[in-house]
Amino acid sequence: xxxxxxxxxxxxxxxxxxxxxxxxxxxxxxxxxxxxxxxxxxxxxxxxxxxxxxxxxxxxxxxxxxxxxxxxxxxxxxxxxxxxxxxxxxxxxxxxxxxxxxxxxxxxxxxxxxxxxxxxxxxxxxxxxxxxxxxxxxxxxxxxxxxxxxxxxxxxxxxxxxxxxxxxxxxxxxxxxxxxxxxxxxxxxxxxxxxxxxxxxxxxxxxxxxxxxxxxxxxxxxxxxxxxxxxxxxxxxxxxxxxxxxxxxxxxxxxxxxxxxxxxxxxxxxxxxxxxxxxxxxxxxxxxxxxxxxxxxxxxxxxxxxxxxxxxxxxxxxx
Amino acid sequence: xxxxxxxxxxxxxxxxxxxxxxxxxxxxxxxxxxxxxxxxxxxxxxxxxxxxxxxxxxxxxxxxxxxxxxxxxxxxxxxxxxxxxxxxxxxxxxxxxxxxxxxxxxxxxxxxxxxxxxxxxxxxxxxxxxxxxxxxxxxxxxxxxxxxxxxxxxxxxxxxxxxxxxxxxxxxxxxxxxxxxxxxxxxxxxxxxxxxxxxxxxxxxxxxxxxxxxxxxxxxxxxxxxxxxxxxxxxxxxxxxxxxxxxxxxxxxxxxxxxxxxxxxxxxxxxxxxxxxxxxxxxxxxxxxxxxxxxxxxxxxxxxxxxxxxxxxxxxxxxxxxxxxxxxxxxxxxxxxxxxxxxxxxxxxxxxxxxxxxxxxxxxxxxxxxxxxxxxxxxxxxxxxxxxxxxxxxxxxxxxxxxxxxxxxxxxxxxxxxxxxxxxxxxxxxxxxxxxxxxxxxxxxxxxxxxxxxxxxxxxxxxxxxxxxxxxxxxxxxxxxxxxxxxxxxxxxxxxxxxxxxxxxxxxxxxxxxxxxxxxxxxxxxxxxxxxxxxxxxxxxxxxxxxxxxxxxxxxxxxxxxxxxxxxxxxxxxxxxxxxxxxxxxxxxxxxxxxxxxxxxxxxxxxxxxxxxxxxxxxxxxxxxxxxxxxxxxxxxxxxxxxxxxxxxxxxxxxxxxxxxxxxxxxxxxxxxxxxx
Numbered sequence: 001x002x003x004x005x006x007x008x009x010x011x012x013x014x015x016x017x018x019x020x021x022x023x024x025x026x027x028x029x030x031x032x033x034x035x036x037x038x039x040x041x042x043x044x045x046x047x048x049x050x051x052x053x054x055x056x057x058x059x060x061x062x063x064x065x066x067x068x069x070x071x072x073x074x075x076x077x078x079x080x081x082x083x084x085x086x087x088x089x090x091x092x093x094x095x096x097x098x099x100x101x102x103x104x105x106x107x108x109x110x111x112x113x114x115x116x117x118x119x120x121x122x123x124x125x126x127x128x129x130x131x132x133x134x135x136x137x138x139x140x141x142x143x144x145x146x147x148x149x150x151x152x153x154x155x156x157x158x159x160x161x162x163x164x165x166x167x168x169x170x171x172x173x174x175x176x177x178x179x180x181x182x183x184x185x186x187x188x189x190x191x192x193x194x195x196x197x198x199x200x201x202x203x204x205x206x207x208x209x210x211x212x213x214x215x216x217x218x219x220x221x222x223x224x225x226x227x228x229x230x231x232x233x234x235x236x237x238x239x240x241x242x243x244x245x246x247x248x249x250x251x252x253x254x255x256x257x258x259x260x261x262x263x264x265x266x267x268x269x270x271x272x273x274x275x276x277x278x279x280x281x282x283x284x285x286x287x288x289x290x291x292x293x294x295x296x297x298x299x300x301x302x303x304x305x306x307x308x309x310x311x312x313x314x315x316x317x318x319x
Numbered sequence: 320x321x322x323x324x325x326x327x328x329x330x331x332x333x334x335x336x337x338x339x340x341x342x343x344x345x346x347x348x349x350x351x352x353x354x355x356x357x358x359x360x361x362x363x364x365x366x367x368x369x370x371x372x373x374x375x376x377x378x379x380x381x382x383x384x385x386x387x388x389x390x391x392x393x394x395x396x397x398x399x400x401x402x403x404x405x406x407x408x409x410x411x412x413x414x415x416x417x418x419x420x421x422x423x424x425x426x427x428x429x430x431x432x433x434x435x436x437x438x439x440x441x442x443x444x445x446x447x448x449x450x451x452x453x454x455x456x457x458x459x460x461x462x463x464x465x466x467x468x469x470x471x472x473x474x475x476x477x478x479x480x481x482x483x484x485x486x487x488x489x490x491x492x493x494x495x496x497x498x499x500x501x502x503x504x505x506x507x508x509x510x511x512x513x514x515x516x517x518x519x520x521x522x523x524x525x526x527x528x529x530x531x532x533x534x535x536x537x538x539x540x541x542x543x544x545x546x547x548x549x550x551x552x553x554x555x556x557x558x559x560x561x562x563x564x565x566x567x568x569x570x571x572x573x574x575x576x577x578x579x580x581x582x583x584x585x586x587x588x589x590x591x592x593x594x595x596x597x598x599x600x601x602x603x604x605x606x607x608x609x610x611x612x613x614x615x616x617x618x619x620x621x622x623x624x625x626x627x628x629x630x631x632x633x634x635x636x637x638x639x640x641x642x643x644x645x646x647x648x649x650x651x652x653x654x655x656x657x658x659x660x661x662x663x664x665x666x667x668x669x670x671x672x673x674x675x676x677x678x679x680x681x682x683x684x685x686x687x688x689x690x691x692x693x694x695x696x697x698x699x700x701x702x703x704x705x706x707x708x709x710x711x712x713x714x715x716x717x718x719x720x721x722x723x724x725x726x727x728x729x730x731x732x733x734x735x736x737x738x739x740x741x742x743x744x745x746x747x748x749x750x751x752x753x754x755x756x757x758x759x760x761x762x763x764x765x766x767x768x769x770x771x772x773x774x775x776x777x778x779x780x781x782x783x784x785x786x787x788x789x790x791x792x793x794x795x796x797x798x799x800x801x802x803x804x805x806x807x808x809x810x811x812x813x814x815x816x817x818x819x820x821x822x823x824x825x826x827x828x829x830x831x832x833x834x835x836x837x838x839x840x841x842x843x844x845x846x847x848x849x850x851x852x853x854x855x856x857x858x859x860x861x862x863x864x865x866x867x868x869x870x871x872x873x874x875x876x877x878x879x880x881x882x883x884x885x886x887x888x889x890x891x892x893x894x895x896x897x898x899x900x901x902x903x904x905x906x907x908x909x910x911x912x913x914x915x916x917x918x919x920x921x922x923x924x925x926x927x928x929x930x931x932x933x934x935x936x937x938x939x940x941x942x943x944x945x946x947x948x949x950x951x952x953x954x955x956x957x958x959x960x961x962x963x964x965x966x967x968x969x970x971x972x973x974x975x976x977x978x979x980x981x982x983x984x985x986x987x988x989x990x991x992x993x994x995x996x
Contacts, residue, residue, distance in 0.1 A: 056879065063890035065785060067705045069716075072872075079871035083864065099848065099858045100867075104738050105726060112725045115771055122779030122904070124890045125702070130904020133779060137772035138912035144768035148738075149761045155742055156757065161857045220890055224879045296916045307761070314753045 005096075011257060012095040016086040018266075023085075023238040024048035024231070026273055033281035048234065055227030063124040063220050073120035074221065074228035080113040081232040081239070088242050089164050091265035092254035098164035103151045106163070106239075107144060110195065113232065114140055121217035128209070132216025135292060139201060139213065142299040143194045149306035150188040153180050153313050154247060163243075167250045180317060183309030185248045190302035192240040194295070196233070199284040201295050211289060238273075245272035322380045324367040325393050325450050328407070331360030332442035339435025346425040351418060353435040357442060358414040364446065365407025371400035372825050385455065392519050394452035397829045398591070401669060402449050402583045405676045408811070409575045410442055416684050416804035417568040419797065420691055424566070434474055434566065441467035441572070445580050453519035454503040461499065461584075465492040465548075468577065471569045472561045481564045488561035491547055491554070498544030499584065502537045506592055509533040523592045534597045541588040542606075548581035550636045551643065552613040553950045558636060559620070563628035563696075567687020570628060574635045575680035579672050582642060589650070590665075590833040603651025604752075606643050607759050613640030614766045619920050622773045622913055623946045625698045625906045627686050630777055631679065634722065637766060638675040642668050644759055645737050651756070652740070653834060655747055662830035662838055663851055664740040669826050671733035674815060678721040678730060681808035685715040688801055689781065692794040698906040700788040701781040707794040712782045714805040719778050721812040723771040727865040729815035732849075734767055735859060739851050769913070776909045785900035817861045820846045907944055914946075922947045 025045060032042035044050075062070065084106050086097045101109070118137055121129035155161040157180065158169035194201040197214040207215055218229050246253055252268025254261035290298060335356035342349040371378060375397075382391040395403060417438075425431050444467055447460025469492070473485035506523045509530070517523060543554075550558035562573050589598070617636030624630035645668035653661040688711045695701060705712040721728040741760035744753045786792035796802075815822060820842040831837040840853045850858045892898040914923065926943040972983075 058884075060885035062885060062887050064887050065703070065706075065890070067783065069705065069783070075872045075875045076868065078875060079868040082871050083867045086867070099844075099854070100860045100863045101726075102857045102859065104735055104857075105731075105859055105864070108724065108726050108731055111723075111768070111771055112720075115720070115723060115725055115775060118775045119779055119783060122775070123705075123783040125784035125900065125903050126890045126892070126898060127902050127904060128891070130779065130784075130909060133775060134904060134909040134912060137775050138916070141765070141768040141772050141913070142916070145761045145764040148764040149757075152742060152757050152760060156745065159743070159745055160855060161739070161742060162855070165855055223884065224881075228875065228879070292912070293915060303761075307758075310757055311754060314750055 008096050008257070011092065011262075012086065012097040015090050015092065015095060016082065016097065019085040019088070019090050019238060019242065020082055020231075020235050023234040024052060026238050026241060026277060027234050029274060030277045030281050033278050034285060037281055037285045052227050052231055055230065056224050058223040060223035060225055063126075066124050066220070069116075070120045070123040070220075071225070073116045074225040074232075076116050077113045078228045078232040078235075080109050081235040084109040084239050085235050087163065088239050089167055089246060089253060090242055090269055091262055092257060093164040093167050094255065094257075095164070098162060102161040103155065103163055103166075104148065104161055107147055107151075110236065111140070111144065113236075117217055117229070121220075124220045126220065128216045128219050132213055132219070135213045136217055139194060139295055139299065142296055142303070143191050146187055146299060146303035146306050147191040147195070149303060149310060150184040150191065151247075153184040153306065153309040156310070156313055157181075157317070163247075167246055167253060168255060170247075170250045171253070171255065178313070178317060180309040180313035181248060183305050183312060185244065187302045187306035187309060188244055188247075190298065190305070192244060193280070193283070194299060194302070196237045196240055198280065200287045200290040201298065203289050211292070213292075241273050241276050242269065245269065245276055322378045324363065324370070325378050325380050325395055326382075328360040328364035328367070328403075329443050329446045329450070331356050331363065332439045332446060334439070335360065336436045336439025336443070339432055339439065342425075342430060342432035342435060346431050349435060350421060350425065350431050353439060354414040354418045354421075357417075357439065358411050360442065360446075361407040361410035361414065363407070364403050365411070367395065368400040368403035368405075368407060371395050372397060372404070372828065375828055379452070389453065389455065389518065391456055392452035392521070393450045393456070394520070395450055397832050398586060399449040399583065401673065401826065401829065402579060403446070405579055405673060406442070406445055406449070406576050409572060409676055409680045409808075412680060412684065412804040412808050413568040413571050415807075416571075416687065416801045419801045420568055420687055421566065423691070428477070429475060433470060437467045437470040437474075438569065438572075441471060441569075445576060448580050449583065452521065454507060454523075455518055457584075458496070458500060458503070462496060464577065464580065465489075465496060468492075468565075468569075468573060471565045471573075473564075474566060474569075475564070478564075484557075484560040484564050487557045491557040495544040495547035498540045498547070502540035502544060502588060505533050505537040505540070506588070509537075520587075520592060529593075529597070531597050531599070534593045535599055535602075538589055538593055538598060538602060541585055542609075545581045545585035545588075546609070546643075549578050549585070549639045549643075550613070550617075551609055551639060552616050552636065553954050555613065555617070555636050556948050556950045556955055559624075559629050559632040559948075562632040562635070563626065567628070567683055567690055570632075571680040571683035571687070574632060574683055575676040578635060578639055579676050582639070582646075582672060586646070589646075598650065598654065600651065600654035603647045603649075603654060604755065606647030606650060607755070608647075610640045610643030610645075610647055611759055611762045613637065614644065615640070615762060615769075616920065618766050618769045618773060619913070619917055620948060622769060622776065622910050623921060626696050627689065627698055627701075627777070627781065628683070628696055630698075630773070631682050631686060634770065634773065635675075635679055637770060638671070638679065638722075641734070641737070641763065641766065642671050642675070644763060645671060645733075645740070648737070648740050648756065648759075649834075651752065655752070657743075657746055658834050658836035659838065659852070660740055660743050660746075661834050662827075662836045663736065663743075665830045665834065666823055666826055666838065666851075667733055667736035667740055669829060670736060670819075670822065671730075673822075673826075674721065674729040674733050674812075677808055677811050677815065678718045681714060681718040681805060681812065682722065684801070684805050684808065685711050685718060688797045688805065689794075691797060691801075693791045695788070695791055698777065698780045701786070701791050702784045702900060702903065703782075703786040704791065704794060705782040707786075707791075708796050710796065710802050711805065714809040715782065716778065717809040717812055719774040721816070723774050724767040725771070727813075727816050727861045727868075729812050732816055732819045732859075732861070734763065736851055737763060739857055743852065743856075772913065776906055780904075780906040780909065784903045787900050787903070817865055818846070819849045819859075819861060823849070823851075920949070922949050922952060 027048045028045040035042035087101045118133035121133040158166040202213040254265035335353040339349045339353040378395040380393040385391045444460050444464030451457035469489045547554045621633035649661050649664035721730040724730040724734040744756045827837045924945040928941040930938045
């Protein structure tokens with residue numbers, strides 16, 4: 001008993017480690033897909049790792065007048081993201097870390113990281129920092145209720161907010177076509193795109209003053225601080241990807257902790273994430289970035305979809 | 320012996336107000352003595368509260384005072400014990416802070432005497448409301464509380480704005496007081512037989528034959544009266560006027576504690592004096608709607624404020640709204656026969672009451688420290704305070720994290736509990752309720768996301784960046800007492816966030832007393848895991864969250880931190896050079912996107928005046944932004960106009976002629992005689 005408890009915690013740690021080490025690879029994959037769609041020769045899949053290595057080696061330049069908050073924020077942001085990585089079932093359900101936090105706590109981990117990033121952005125006293133912080137907080141204020149509404153739909157079906165139990169419930173009940181799930185999945189995807197700073201809300205590959213949101217916040221960061229933040233951001237993208245992949249297409253995830261099941265679990269999640277990455281790349285290629293003040297429409301649409309999901313759950317699926 | 324514990328805090332508070340009368344003789348002795356007594360009273364109150372909650376022993380006392388046929392009944396049960404603890408803790412912190420904070424008032428024209436005198440009375444009034452076990456003592460204490468706080472609001476009376484805020488406050492307090500009095504009248508009169516009024520709470524509880532109509536009317540009146548005092552929308556407009564103009568430690572007491580005393584009154588009437596089951600189920604929906612509106616409007620209005628203390632006052636409206644959402648859920652679940660969820664919602668409400676009183680007092684005390692230093696309340700003049708007042712800045716950060724409901728601090732726990740209750744609606748019969756309740760949860764999510772935005776704005780403009788004015792640039796750190804007071808409250812914020820299982824296991828007795836059900840599974844997996852319904856449904860482990868964040872932080876710092884590889888240089892200024900503090904984002908600019916999205920909520924007057932030179936370059940741009948509360952124009956001013964009109968119309972009968980008055984008396988007498996015969 002003691003031994004298996006220890007083994008479970010060990011496996012959970014291993015799963016977290018897997019998620020955070022694979023996160024840059026997912027970004028590399030999305031970039032490669034996008035490059036191919038744009039008819040570019042893609043950069044190596046390992047490019048994000050090389051960037052991170054470069055950041056960690058370089059010197060940090062701190063703006064004068066920045067306080068301790070500015071220096072502490074990258075560590076807090078990464079710490080929070082690793083914690084959320086630990087909570088999400090990647091390869092196997094029923095691991096002990098999943099009980100530390102449910103999906104509501106997961107959302108507030110993101111909120112915590114965002115709170116500190118926004119404060120750090122305002123710490124240096126430049127116009128860019130405040131602009132980025134203001135926009136990021138505005139977008140997330142609208143995205144958070146949409147996200148919670150989408151996951152509430154799922155948790156009302158499974159009558160649990162625990163991610164691991166939700167997935168197990170869905171696996172047990174097999175493939176049932178639930179209209180609420182389709183709405184919730186669409187809503188959650190739109191939120192994920194907004195929250196991870198992708199097109200059409202934010203463009204991760206530009207530093208144009210008028211449009212940038214996330215990049216404006218981290219403009220003053222350099223060296224290992226920037227490396228930590230970039231890595232945290234990649235983990236966030238990965239966590240959202242895993243969340244969508246495992247909540248709406250749960251098949252393949254290991255419910256028992258045998259080597260075969262775990263092996264299948266790893267392969268399954270890699271396959272699912274590759275497909276999701278491709279979808280994201282196609283989506284980003286076909287759309288243009290929205291004007292900042294069109295973003296609320298996008299997010300309220302996401303909220304509406306999630307609300308429809310919940311209404312259809314209440315009306316159609318409960319006796 | 321222990322029943323004397325009830326009145327000791329009240330006596331301490333009264334003594335403290337007597338001592339401060341001596342401020343003319345020696346201001347210093349009066350100040351220190353009165354705050355010392357308040358602090359002692361607070362400690363005894365907190366101890367008494369803990370004693371009652373942990374030993375499950377209700378304290379009662381009859382004092383042979385008052386009317387000949389009705390002694391003073393005092394009683395401290397589980398519910399009032401929790402509020403006793405809140406008053407005790409907050410007043411300890413406020414007294415510790417006040418000793419240093421009020422020193423500057425000694426030399427001003429206002430003097431310390433009125434401040435100390437009314438602070439003591441105010442505390443005594445609040446404590447009296449809690450220990451009252453009959454309507455008489457309750458109303459007397461309630462009025463003492465209202466009147467004393469009126470004098471505290473108008474303490475700096477030479478400013479006209481303070482006087483008008485005070486008048487508005489007094490007016491609203493009495494309107495509310497009238498409704499509460501009527502509610503007690505109904506409960507006392509309608510339950511028993513005719514003209515056999517039972518004003519003690521014990522008699523009211525035993526009135527089983529009160530009809531549902533009168534019970535509902537009493538609850539409606541008490542919602543009006545107590546809700547007005549608690550700052551519920553739409554009767555909230557007095558709160559952001561009155562709370563900020565009092566001295567900061569009083570603002571902390573008003574927002575942190577007095578609002579809670581109003582909520583206590585409402586809970587006492589609804590859950591204790593009226594049998595909850597005789598209430599119509601729609602009261603839950605009413606409370607959720609009013610609470611939801613208060614939460615959302617409160618935070619949206621808070622977002623638009625640039626006055627530090629006004630912003631905090633509006634955010635109190637938001638938090639009272641959240642508490643009322645939980646109370647509404649509790650009533651709703653109770654009426655639908657799910658006692659487990661009703662207890663969960665009640666615990667969520669009580670937990671949030673506890674949390675809000677701690678973090679809002681902390682924030683008001685920190686705001687007071689800033690005010691003390693810089694004499695500045697306008698956010699647009701602040702900036703960079705984290706370097707000038709590092710301790711205050713750190714404590715304010717903890718307060719902001721707690722109020723923005725971020726883990727692992729305390730605000731998150733109560734919000735999480737509310738979410739958990741709101742998601743368990745599958746057992747309900749009505750489809751409308753099954754939709755409405757999760758929708759209220761989404762509203763709560765929006766509110767908490769907006770409150771994070773609000774406090775990023777507040778913290779970012781006040782404490783971070785570059786100072787925007789000279790006096791803020793030269794701020795200096797405050798004295799130790801004020802620091803310790805904030806430190807204690809900040810530590811409590813963390814403690815209440817990390818050990819929710821312990822807190823809930825203490826709070827559990829309150830729903831057991833009123834709903835008859837306690838949560839069986841809260842600590843089913845041990846103290847480390849909070850599992851409000853069952854371990855399978857949801858779990859949260861705050862200690863592990865804190866541990867992991869600290870571990871990752873520590874590891875990352877150890878592995879990566881290398882002081883040799885860091886350099887300080889000017890911030891990026893786009894290559895133009897010379898970034899000035901004026902180039903920073905302002906508080907108004909920060910909130911602009913929100914203002915644009917939720918436009919209809921406020922009454923916004925925006926004016927841009929541009930003076931152009933011949934070359935079409937702007938010479939000078941004036942920007943004016945006025946944001947006012949819609950409830951003024953749509954509710955308050957029309958009512959005031961109606962009252963004025965009636966008064967003027969009635970004024971016609973006052974001719975000033977004695978013969979007319981005599982004939983009035985004559986005809987009235989005649990009418991009365993006709994009525995009797």
